[in-house]
Structure formats: C-alpha cells, structure tokens
Amino acid sequence: MKKKKFFAAVLCALLLAVSFSAAEQIKSCYPALGLRWKEPLSQTQAEALRTAAGEQEDAPLYPTFWREEQGQAHTELHQADEVTAIRFNGEGSLCYPARFISGGYPGSEDTSGCAISTALAWQLFGSNDVVGQSLEWEGISLTVRGVFEENERVLLRGCSLADTFSAVELSGSFEDDRKAQAQELIRQAGLPLPDSMVYGQSMGTAATGLCFLPLLLAGVLLISECVRRMRNLPPVHRQVLLFGIGTGLALCLPFLLEQLPGWMIPAQWSDFSFWPQLGETLLACLNEWFAVFPCRKDVLAKQALTILAVCSAAASMLTVELYNRTRA
Structure with missing residues (x-):
C-alpha cells in the first residue's frame, strides 16, 4: 500500500512538472498583446502606429510587426518545400518562441539574415552547425x-517597414484595461480595429492557474481534514490551529492576486455582478482565441494547452485518490 502511495505521489509530482512546463510554453508563445488583421497593414499604417506608440507618455508601448507565410527554401544541393517563414520588424522573440542552440534572432532591420529550425537545417545542410551558411528563400539570399530547436521547417527573418504585416505584438507599460488602451492607440494611428486580439498576459495567467488547480485541491482537502480532526482537540488547541490556517490563507492571498491582471480583480469584493461579467469576458476572450486563423505559434500554444489540461486533470484525480487512500 505504501509503495502504491509513493508511486502515486511521484507520478502526481511529474504531472505537475509537465503542467508548469506547458504553461511556460504558452507564456513564451504570447509574451505580449497580439493584434491580428485579415487585411495586411501598409508601410504608412505601420509607421503611423509606431509613431502613435512613441507618443504615449504615461504608458509607452512598443509595437513589433510580423507576418507568417509559406514558401520554399533551398541551397545549391537541397530544397525544402512548405517552409513556414515569419518576417518581423521589432523584437523577434515576441513573434516566435525560439529556443536557440546556436546564434540568435536576426536583427529587426537585418534583411539579409535569418534564423532556421533544426528540422530545416538538417534538410538543407545535413547539420545543425550552420551559422554563417547561406540559403535562398523565395529568391532572396x-x-x-x-x-533553434523545432521539429517543423521554420524560418525567421528581419525586414523593414516597407513590407506588409498582418499582425502586431504590443509590449510595454500597460494600464489595467489592455484592450481599451490598445484600441485607443489604434484609433490615434488612424488604423482599422483588429479583427482579433490575443491577450498574452491573460493566457499565461489562466495557464498558470490551471497548473495550480491540483495544489489548490490538495490544500482544500488538507484544510478539511484539519477541520475534521479539530473536533477532538481541546478548545485552546482548536483556536490556535484555526488562527494558523487563517494566517496562512491571508499570507497567500497577496501572492495570488499579484498573478492576476488588474481587470480580473474586482474594485469591491461585494460587487456580485462583477463575477458573471468576468466569466463572460473570459469566455469571449477564449472564443476569440480559438477563432483566430492559427499561426505556427498558435498551434504550439494549443498543443501545450492540451497537455496542460490533461496533466492537470490527471494530477487532480491522483490527489483525490491519495487523500482517500490516506483516510482509509
């Protein structure tokens, strides 16, 4: 029996580790507020948005423009079809969560440089040690x-604002309502509102919260067990234990609130109309995310979300099973 409990506890810990790893993957996919347009932005529109962002004094924002496309890459000896290329102007890490094994992102204005995935490196060069080598992408040297590590053929390259872009990542100092601030910035720049938004920080918060569900469940079960056993304690001991539990919860609350965006915290906890509205807002954001035409990093995030949901659910069931076995 003890061995079964031990292995169940180890498995639960492993599931939690995988869950947190998947949550970090989601955070790396969405480190900023993403704006997506069906109709690409022109150079004039991109310059107007960057100018408007630079004029924000209280909460400056920094736009990174990017676009994903499919094409062909080749060297003198080898060719790769259906390559996913992401061209960007700004911070490359906001457009794609690459884990580099050598080198790094090309510069924002480095129109002659690129970064490639290990899958593409092996197909074109037969090696991962290819920094400094040359290739052609759709006729461009x-x-x-x-x-970077990736089992799909992916290419990242910098480009100037003269290119067209269908997505923008906004980073910087946001106020509480990121959506309203982004929409106001877009209006100031004279751009049409985006067809969809991807709320990066909120996605990361939700993913982390899902990871903590098994731990929260374990805490609730532990507290309930303590309360059950308190019935047999003397009144003084019972009061001390209740005080300890209350103090622990009070100390944990500020940490938990720090993990949430400002718009997810009510101005008054007694405002019961806030909670249904919050649920509707979260559901609308989730629906908007699933409705987005998936780019490569969206696919990575949804794969990580699936792993996270399965591992979190399995860890929660193991937690309940361990609790039941302990009480038996």
Missing part, C-alpha cells in the same frame, strides 16, 4: 544567424 539569406545568411543563417541562428539555429
């Missing part, structure tokens, strides 16, 4: 600046 590029030099490899970095190689």
Whole structure:
C-alpha cells in the first residue's frame, strides 16, 4: 500500500512538472498583446502606429510587426518545400518562441539574415552547425544567424517597414484595461480595429492557474481534514490551529492576486455582478482565441494547452485518490 502511495505521489509530482512546463510554453508563445488583421497593414499604417506608440507618455508601448507565410527554401544541393517563414520588424522573440542552440534572432532591420529550425537545417545542410551558411528563400539570399530547436521547417527573418504585416505584438507599460488602451492607440494611428486580439498576459495567467488547480485541491482537502480532526482537540488547541490556517490563507492571498491582471480583480469584493461579467469576458476572450486563423505559434500554444489540461486533470484525480487512500 505504501509503495502504491509513493508511486502515486511521484507520478502526481511529474504531472505537475509537465503542467508548469506547458504553461511556460504558452507564456513564451504570447509574451505580449497580439493584434491580428485579415487585411495586411501598409508601410504608412505601420509607421503611423509606431509613431502613435512613441507618443504615449504615461504608458509607452512598443509595437513589433510580423507576418507568417509559406514558401520554399533551398541551397545549391537541397530544397525544402512548405517552409513556414515569419518576417518581423521589432523584437523577434515576441513573434516566435525560439529556443536557440546556436546564434540568435536576426536583427529587426537585418534583411539579409535569418534564423532556421533544426528540422530545416538538417534538410538543407545535413547539420545543425550552420551559422554563417547561406540559403535562398523565395529568391532572396539569406545568411543563417541562428539555429533553434523545432521539429517543423521554420524560418525567421528581419525586414523593414516597407513590407506588409498582418499582425502586431504590443509590449510595454500597460494600464489595467489592455484592450481599451490598445484600441485607443489604434484609433490615434488612424488604423482599422483588429479583427482579433490575443491577450498574452491573460493566457499565461489562466495557464498558470490551471497548473495550480491540483495544489489548490490538495490544500482544500488538507484544510478539511484539519477541520475534521479539530473536533477532538481541546478548545485552546482548536483556536490556535484555526488562527494558523487563517494566517496562512491571508499570507497567500497577496501572492495570488499579484498573478492576476488588474481587470480580473474586482474594485469591491461585494460587487456580485462583477463575477458573471468576468466569466463572460473570459469566455469571449477564449472564443476569440480559438477563432483566430492559427499561426505556427498558435498551434504550439494549443498543443501545450492540451497537455496542460490533461496533466492537470490527471494530477487532480491522483490527489483525490491519495487523500482517500490516506483516510482509509
């Protein structure tokens, strides 16, 4: 029996570790507020948005423009079809969560440089040690600046604002309502409102919260067990234990609130109309995310979310099973 409990506890810990790893993957996919348009932005529109963002004094924002496309890459000896290429102007890490094994992202204005995935490096060069090598992407000669881990053929390259873009990542100092601030910035720049938004911080918060569900469940079961056993304690001991539990919860509350965006915290906890509205807002954000035409990083995030949901549910069931076995 003890061995079964031990193995169940180890398995639960492993599931939690996988859950937190998946949550970090989601956070790396969405480190900023994402704006998506069906109709690409022109150079004039991109410059107007960057200018408007630079004029924000209280909460400056920094836009990174990018676009994903499919095409062909080749060297003198090898060719790769159906390559996913992401061109960007700004911070490359906001557009794609690359884990580099050598080199790094090309510069924002480095129109002759690129970074490629390990899958593409092996197909074109037969090696991962290819920094400094040259390839052609849709007739454009590029030099490899970095190689990152990825089992799909992916290419990242910098470009100027003269290109067209269908997505923008907004980073910087946001106020509580990110959506309203982003929409106001877009209006100031004279751009049409985006067809969809991806709320990066909220996605990361939700993913982390899902990871903590088994731990929260374990805490609730532990407290309930303590309360059950308190009935047999002397009144003084019972009061001390209740005080300890209350103090622990009070100390944990500020940490938990720090993990939440400002718009998810009510101004008055007694405002019961806030909670249904919050649920509707979260559901609308989730529906909007699933309705987005998936880019490569959206696929990675949804894969991580599936792993996270399965592992969190399994860890929760194991927690309940361990509790029942302990009481038996």
